[in-house]
Amino acid sequence: LSDGALHGYGLIEEVRRRSGGGFALQEGTVYPALHRLESQGLLASRWSLGGGRRRRVYRLTRKGRRALAEGRRAWRDLIERVELVLGASP
Amino acid sequence: VINDYLDELERRLAAPRRRRRRILREARAHLVEAAARERAAGATPAEAERIAIARFGSARAIAERFAEVREAVRRPRRALIAAATIGLAGAASLVATAALHDSESGQRTVASFSWSERLPGEPFAGDPRFTRFYRGIDSDRLRMVVTAGVGEQRAGVLAAPGAADDGVYIAHVGLIGERIAVSGEFHPVNPVFEVRRGRPDTLLGWNGLLRSLPRDYALVAFNSGGGPRPDLVGWSTVVGLARDDVERVVVRHAGGEESELRLNEWRAFGYSTTRADRFPVAVKAFGDGGRLLQEITYARPAPLCGGSAGPCDTELQAIIDRKKREQP
Numbered sequence: 001l002s003d004g005a006l007h008g009y010g011l012i013e014e015v016r017r018r019s020g021g022g023f024a025l026q027e028g029t030v031y032p033a034l035h036r037l038e039s040q041g042l043l044a045s046r047w048s049l050g051g052g053r054r055r056r057v058y059r060l061t062r063k064g065r066r067a068l069a070e071g072r073r074a075w076r077d078l079i080e081r082v083e084l085v086l087g088a089s090p
Numbered sequence: 091v092i093n094d095y096l097d098e099l100e101r102r103l104a105a106p107r108r109r110r111r112r113i114l115r116e117a118r119a120h121l122v123e124a125a126a127r128e129r130a131a132g133a134t135p136a137e138a139e140r141i142a143i144a145r146f147g148s149a150r151a152i153a154e155r156f157a158e159v160r161e162a163v164r165r166p167r168r169a170l171i172a173a174a175t176i177g178l179a180g181a182a183s184l185v186a187t188a189a190l191h192d193s194e195s196g197q198r199t200v201a202s203f204s205w206s207e208r209l210p211g212e213p214f215a216g217d218p219r220f221t222r223f224y225r226g227i228d229s230d231r232l233r234m235v236v237t238a239g240v241g242e243q244r245a246g247v248l249a250a251p252g253a254a255d256d257g258v259y260i261a262h263v264g265l266i267g268e269r270i271a272v273s274g275e276f277h278p279v280n281p282v283f284e285v286r287r288g289r290p291d292t293l294l295g296w297n298g299l300l301r302s303l304p305r306d307y308a309l310v311a312f313n314s315g316g317g318p319r320p321d322l323v324g325w326s327t328v329v330g331l332a333r334d335d336v337e338r339v340v341v342r343h344a345g346g347e348e349s350e351l352r353l354n355e356w357r358a359f360g361y362s363t364t365r366a367d368r369f370p371v372a373v374k375a376f377g378d379g380g381r382l383l384q385e386i387t388y389a390r391p392a393p394l395c396g397g398s399a400g401p402c403d404t405e406l407q408a409i410i411d412r413k414k415r416e417q418p
Binding site for chain 2: 007008009016017026027028029031032033035036039053054055056
């Protein structure tokens with residue numbers, strides 16, 4: 001969502017594309033997660049009409065962007081450390 | 091088919107009318123779009139709807155997830171990401187400490203990390219190719235490295251640092267096409283599930299943001315799948331830990347069969363396969379008297395593109411073409 005607003009289906013497709021298919025998500029579980037993040041003020045949503053279909057589109061709030069930046073930092077740090085532990089790739 | 095599914099979901103949703111209506115509208119929009127994609131890829135209308143629903147997840151599971159969200163909102167608000175960041179930092183620090191400690195004391199391998207038993211014919215951890223993953227981890231500091239799932243050029247790792255007795259860290263590393271995907275979760279619970287206190291309110295990483303676990307869960311499990319090329323799926327694995335009152339863990343395969351997964355000395359279990367009909371689609375935990383404690387369902391791993399997944403973009407197609415040339 002940092003690149004722009006997306007509806008749930010689009011978000012799943014994007015995660016699939018960016019992860020190289022590595023995350024076999026149960027697609028329906030994305031929506032509870034989105035609702036939870038919205039209830040925490042990290043996302044905002046509205047109905048949108050696109051391609052003849054009505055979809056709920058989500059975007060990051062300012063608070064969400066701050067949280068994302070913080071999470072990204074921690075995540076990169078974790079990856080670096082995991083790679084240190086695991087050593088070379090298979 | 092979609093209407094029947096939405097009827098069931100509506101019956102199972104415990105939410106105020108307005109919220110229920112919104113959830114159902116979102117679910118319908120998703121299913122209609124997913125089914126349209128399947129039809130465009132050649133599925134019949136009925137098949138397309140069935141595939142879309144299977145990927146979406148059972149009505150029961152989805153309703154449970156929404157119930158958890160509702161419960162979480164009712165509890166005093168906490169900053170999810172902030173808490174997650176603390177959890178990540180904690181887990182990373184434990185793993186890093188183990189690695190640094192090892193670099194001082196020389197190369198060691200974890201004392202034991204293989205399954206107590208594997209299913210016949212399935213590739214598993216213990217394969218010498220994967221043991222090197224565990225070099226560099228100090229077995230004195232890292233209480234558990236419980237398993238690996240394997241596929242061609244792939245490895246999954248489940249690690250549970252228990253040095254501070256404060257959590258279970260699960261990391262998964264996989265090579266997909268040309269990319270390395272890493273994900274991790276930190277579960278602030280007792281690492282051997284000796285007690286049931288502790289609620290994993292926050293989960294981390296890609297999966298953490300997109301998944302929530304039941305509050306009182308019997309299993310912590312991680313499922314992944316992929317293939318030798320972005321347009322093929324060739325392996326699927328599930329690894330996890332079982333709470334101390336779990337007596338049996340059973341995996342349901344895509345073909346409908348079920349197999350029991352033995353727990354190892356750390357109450358860890360795992361399963362990995364390269365056979366499509368044996369892909370795990372659910373893991374069930376049974377307690378005393380055969381009582382079902384928890385069932386986790388999984389979507390079958392899907393190719394990134396091609397076939398029912400739709401056309402491949404330029405970047406992925408280039409990878410596929412090269413892989414075909416290398417491995418016709």
